[in-house]
Amino acid sequence: MRRRSVSGGDLDTLTAEHAVAPDVPAPPRLQTEFTFQLPRGYVDEDGGVHRDGTMRLATARDELAPLIDLRVKQNPAYLSVVLLSLVVTRIGTITTIRAETIERLFASDLAFLQDLYRRINAEGHTLAEVTCPHCDNSFDVDLAGSRLGES
Template sequence: MIEDEFEFKLPKGFVDARGDLHDRGLMKLLTAKDELTVQKLASANPQMDIVFLLLAQAIAKLGNLNKVIPQQLEQLFLPDFFYLQDLFSELQPQNVNASGEL
């Protein structure tokens, strides 16, 4: 059986609007369907950086958030953002080129 979800712990953690800290999560391997979804979202939101769209699609859970949106990822502290980028690249290196695009 292929492992398709991987646990992680952010160095700092995401603090939501209520002040709750979310620092543990699951990142999943992206499927072809996920990548099509990201491409559609990128077309519909040309101002949104593709890296945020990819990460939001790959994060299956963050704390008690079952759905992470790109706008939440924009609020991460830099160590957390870099951690997630590194984890994503480690788990799914074939999905992105050096600039972070499909």
């Protein structure tokens, strides 16, 4: 087998020939965090209401960790509370979300977060198709409320 040595100038040529063409689009970035606006809002100890927040995509560990939690073993319905406390990263100015925080949500806010969790982790998006009751036109609505005025 014959080996060929490469000089500095040849290395520049090889690098340029094997470089990715500038007109090739970069792969899309995976969205891992989603903003939301709670229907009613979390009421803190001082009576302040917090409605906007963020939820991140769940990992396999997030899905498995609640299964060894004693509260979940005693009451399987508590699974969603523990799971949401792991993936909700912010509600208003509150950045440390514990199971107790999720417990204090209104039922409508809990249902909203459960649905958002299902949409972003199982379906991969927060869009829902809706139909206008007046004109019968169908369109998509972002349930995460990522744009101003949406919820």
